[in-house]
Amino acid sequence: MSKIIRADKYRWDVPLREYKTEGTGFRDITRQTLMGEGAGEERLNFLTRYFEVQPGGYSSLEHHEHPHSVVIIRGEGEVILDDRIEPIGLHDCIYISSHCLHQFHATGNEPLGFLCVVDRQRDRPQLPTEEEIRQLDANEVLRGRYRV
Amino acid sequence: MSKIIRADKYRWDVPLREYKTEGTGFRDITRQTLMGEGAGEERLNFLTRYFEVQPGGYSSLEHHEHPHSVVIIRGEGEVILDDRIEPIGLHDCIYISSHCLHQFHATGNEPLGFLCVVDRQRDRPQLPTEEEIRQLDANEVLRGRYRV
Numbered sequence: 594m595s596k597i598i599r600a601d602k603y604r605w606d607v608p609l610r611e612y613k614t615e616g617t618g619f620r621d622i623t624r625q626t627l628m629g630e631g632a633g634e635e636r637l638n639f640l641t642r643y644f645e646v647q648p649g650g651y652s653s654l655e656h657h658e659h660p661h662s663v664v665i666i667r668g669e670g671e672v673i674l675d676d677r678i679e680p681i682g683l684h685d686c687i688y689i690s691s692h693c694l695h696q697f698h699a700t701g702n703e704p705l706g707f708l709c710v711v712d713r714q715r716d717r718p719q720l721p722t723e724e725e726i727r728q729l730d731a732n733e734v735l736r737g738r739y740r741v
Numbered sequence: 742m743s744k745i746i747r748a749d750k751y752r753w754d755v756p757l758r759e760y761k762t763e764g765t766g767f768r769d770i771t772r773q774t775l776m777g778e779g780a781g782e783e784r785l786n787f788l789t790r791y792f793e794v795q796p797g798g799y800s801s802l803e804h805h806e807h808p809h810s811v812v813i814i815r816g817e818g819e820v821i822l823d824d825r826i827e828p829i830g831l832h833d834c835i836y837i838s839s840h841c842l843h844q845f846h847a848t849g850n851e852p853l854g855f856l857c858v859v860d861r862q863r864d865r866p867q868l869p870t871e872e873e874i875r876q877l878d879a880n881e882v883l884r885g886r887y888r889v
Contacts, residue, residue, distance in 0.1 A: 595822040595841040600813075600832030627834045628810040636839055638860055639787045641810045662776040662789045664856060665748075666814060666832070674743040684748030684814070686775045691784055693743040708812060710858050712786055 594633050603645060603667055603706055607631065612644070613653065618720065618741045621650030621699075629713060638713055645706040646670065646699040651740050654696040659715035661689035667706030671698045671738075676728075678738055681705075694721055696739055742781050751793060751815055751854055755779065760792070761801065766868065766889045769798030769847075777861060786861055793854040794818065794847035799888050802844040807863035809837035815854030819846045819886075824876075826886055829853075842869055844887055 598605050605627055612622040622644060629640035645667070646652065654673065669682040673696040674689065681687065681697075687707075689695050699705035721729070721741070729735045746753050753775055760770040770792060777788035793815070794800065802821065817830040821844040822837065829835065829845075835855075837843050847853035869877070869889070877883045 595838045595843070596836050597820075597822075597827055597829065598834040598836070600830075600834070603832070605832075605834065627812070628836050631836070633838065634808075634836055636808050637810060637836075639810070639858060641812065641834070641858060660782075660784050662785060662787070662858075664775070664789065664814075666812075672745075674745075679745055681745065682748075684751070684753075686746040686748070686753065686789070688744050688746070688776045688779070688782055688785075690743045690781065695743070708856070710787060710789060710810075 596631070596633075598627055603643075603704075605643070619651060619653045620740070621647035622652055639710050640713055642709050642711070643706060644697070644709055645704045646697060647704050648699050648702055650699050652697040653718065653720070654694060654739050654741055655718040655720055656692045656694045657716050657718045658691050659712050660691055661687070662710040663687040663689065664708045665705070666708060668699060668703045669701040670705040671700055672696070673735065673739055676732055676735065678734060694725065744779070744781075746775055751791075751852075753791070767799060767801045768888070769795035770800055787858050788861055790857050790859070791854060792845075792857055793852045794845060795852050796847050796850055798847050800845040801866065801868070802842060802887050802889055803866040803868055804840045804842045805864050805866045806839050807860050808839055809835070810858040811835040811837065812856045813853070814856060816847060816851045817849040818853035819848055820844070821883065821887055824880055824883065826882060842873065
């Protein structure tokens with residue numbers, strides 16, 4: 594059965610969840626699965642989620658086999674993609690390829706909100722190894738910019 | 742390789758395409774595939790497309806087995822979902838289930854723009870049969886509202 598999930602000020606009538614139920618390395622971030630987890634939506638092979646990062650907050654620094662399709666719909670920020678960090682703003686799209694180490698930061702005065710579509714069946718995120726952290730610290734661009 | 746596809750006034754640096762290369766029953770609509778058709782994006786099992794319908798325009802009245810996940814990011818309009826028609830506005834999400842007959846209409850003064858995510862591998866859309874058109878005409882809510 595088709596349905597409309599109505600928006601109201603960047604919130605939708607679906608559960609507002611903690612970003613992760615375990616782990617560390619993130620701050621001030623919420624998640625709503627807009628489509629894919631509701632009743633009758635089992636045919637969808639992918640989930641459309643909305644993440645919102647409060648000013649100064651950030652997502653986990655992580656990588657995984659499954660790619661991400663991200664569209665910014667609120668605010669601005671920066672994204673770490675392996676060895677670089679890039680500014681991101683309204684309606685920019687970010688394709689995150691397999692095992693790219695990534696992290697979103699909300700750098701503006703309003704929250705950074707983005708849609709992130711993933712395969713329903715996917716692998717679990719992996720945190721960077723000590724060796725990967727050493728590589729980040731050896732990178733002048735990223736040193737002091739990432740959060741773990 | 743991860744990448745950022747930058748937005749500029751509801752346009753992105755990817756090809757702007759005709760909505761369909763064949764068929765009829767649509768008006769004033771463009772399509773951009775934001776993620777999934779670019780080089781290196783083959784691992785994505787789904788495509789993220791942006792459709793824009795100019796004021797007074799509409800998409801094809803059609804159905805198909807594959808579901809749609811839609812998020813409105815510009816303007817307002819109406820959507821036909823089988824036997825009903827509903828208003829839609831900024832950030833509303835529309836889950837279109839298998840074989841639901843659907844059509845988007847831009848009813849405001851600015852274009853109606855929406856993201857629509859679909860499986861990379863999917864069936865072709867089907868137009869309504871004469872019998873389905875008769876059913877629409879028998880529905881007081883939809884008579885005169887749909888376009889073919």
